[in-house]
Amino acid sequence: MKDINQLRMLVFASLLAALMAAGAFLAIPIGPVPIVLQNMFVFLAGLLLGSRWALASVAVYLLAGACGLPVFAGGMGGIGRIVGPTGGYLIGYLPAVFIVGYISEKAAARIGYDVLAMICGTIVLYACGVAWLKILTGMTWSKTLTVGMYPFLIGDGIKIVAAAWIAKALRPIIRVPVIDKF
Secondary structure, eight states, X not given: OHHHHHHHHHHXXXXXXXXXXXXHHSXXXXXXXXXXXXXXXXXXXXXXXXXXXXXXXXXXXHHHHHTTOSOBGGGBOSHHHHHXXXXXXXXXXXXXXXXXXXXXXXXTSOHHHHHHHHHHHHHHXXXXXXXXXXXXXXXXXXXXXXXXXXXXXXXXXXXXXXXXXXXXXXXXXXXXXXXXXX
């Protein structure tokens, strides 16, 4: 039974990594940081897979992009994206998804805690992304926040609500009895 659960989790982790790539492909460029759907799928990974499997899913996604596959915003890939202006957000997906997954595991799949988990993940994501954007560009904190955070707050709030409802709908279908720890 353990092998079947691990195979099931591996399939779901792979599927969510593919959805992250699809969510990044639909990018709206508004400056150095585009509007994308990939963070919604990152958060869904945390909610549905738990901390460890979600972390593996995001790591596979980032590794694919770093190797040059066109999975980052706008169909781009390569290590240059990770060290570029959006690199802090990309790397920030790792601690963000772990936190979302961890809180979700401990909260027994309650929608209010799912929203709280994603808010915490968003805070971590912005901390990593905005800090890296500031370091890389040398902009003032005010300008960095104006370019790298403020335009995304409403959209991220909508994505958090959507991800919470999607997770609520998918959990019974996925029926992972116990989140397996590798």
